[in-house]
Amino acid sequence: MSAKKRVLFVCTGNTCRSPMAEGLCRAILGERTDYEVSSAGVAACEGQPMNPESAAILKQRGVATADFASRPVERHLLEHATHVFAMTRGHLRVLEDEYPDLAEKFYLVTEFADIPGQGVGADVPDPIGMGRRAYRQVAEVFEIAIPGIIAFIDQTFQVE
Numbered sequence: 115m116s117a118k119k120r121v122l123f124v125c126t127g128n129t130c131r132s133p134m135a136e137g138l139c140r141a142i143l144g145e146r147t148d149y150e151v152s153s154a155g156v157a158a159c160e161g162q163p164m165n166p167e168s169a170a171i172l173k174q175r176g177v178a179t180a181d182f183a184s185r186p187v188e189r190h191l192l193e194h195a196t197h198v199f200a201m202t203r204g205h206l207r208v209l210e211d212e213y214p215d216l217a218e219k220f221y222l223v224t225e226f227a228d229i230p231g232q233g234v235g236a237d238v239p240d241p242i243g244m245g246r247r248a249y250r251q252v253a254e255v256f257e258i259a260i261p262g263i264i265a266f267i268d269q270t271f272q273v274e
Contacts, residue, residue, distance in 0.1 A: 117273040120150045121263070122195035123223070124205050128155030128184035130165045130242055131201045131252060135223060137177040138256045142264065149264075152195075156208045158186040165242065167249040175253070192216050197267055199223045202237040226262030229255055 121139060125132035132153035139151045162184035163169075169179045185191075187209070192198060198219045200206040210217045224236050238255055241248035 118150050118196075119148055119267050119271050120194055120196045121152070121267070122191060122198045123151075123153040123201075124156060124187055124198060124209065125153070125201040125238075126155050126157050126205070126240065127162070128153055128158035128186070129162050130168045130249075131238055131240065133164045133179070133182055133184070134168045134172060134249075134253060135199070135201075135256050135260070137172045137179060137182075138175070138253065139260050139263070141175060141177045142257075142260050152191070154185050154187040154191055156187050156205055158184045160185055165249075167241065167246055170246070171249045171253045189213065192219065195219060196271065197221065197263075199225075199263060201240075204237075221263075223263070224255065224259050226266045227259040229258055 123132040123135040132155060136151050136153040143149050164179050164182045172179050192213055193216065196219065198209065199221050200209060201223055203222065206220055206222060209220050222235050223238055224234065228234050229236050238252060241252045
């Protein structure tokens with residue numbers, strides 16, 4: 115398989131959760147070149163920096179964030195992606211309502227992982243304004259969920 119697997123993580127403003135998921139996914143993938151990973155937000159403004167708490171969590175894990183800039187979800191991003199992972203059921207509904215023709219690409223981030231105390235398919239809570247501990251907990255959810263996402267994609271991806 116030579117075609118790229120193109121993952122798009124989606125949250126609200128594309129400054130906290132989705133860029134954290136993007137960075138951690140890239141870190142987990144390591145040197146793999148068969149993936150492209152990016153992020154966007156359903157209510158994002160173009161060009162905003164990453165939330166400092168999210169950036170600090172990624173920096174602690176050795177993930178670079180200097181080149182990050184937020185962007186809104188747009189049709190061309192969704193069409194380019196092979197898989198789109200939303201943080202919450204609310205984000206998933208927005209995507210499905212606005213882009214029903216692309217719904218087969220849409221999943222919850224936690225759809226393939228059993229998050230302790232939350233189960234499978236739990237919403238990833240918004241950590242904004244909740245302090246460093248909340249951001250650390252969100253990162254821990256991603257560190258559990260992303261290997262399941264990668265395994266799902268690797269097992270089911272078919273070159274078009």
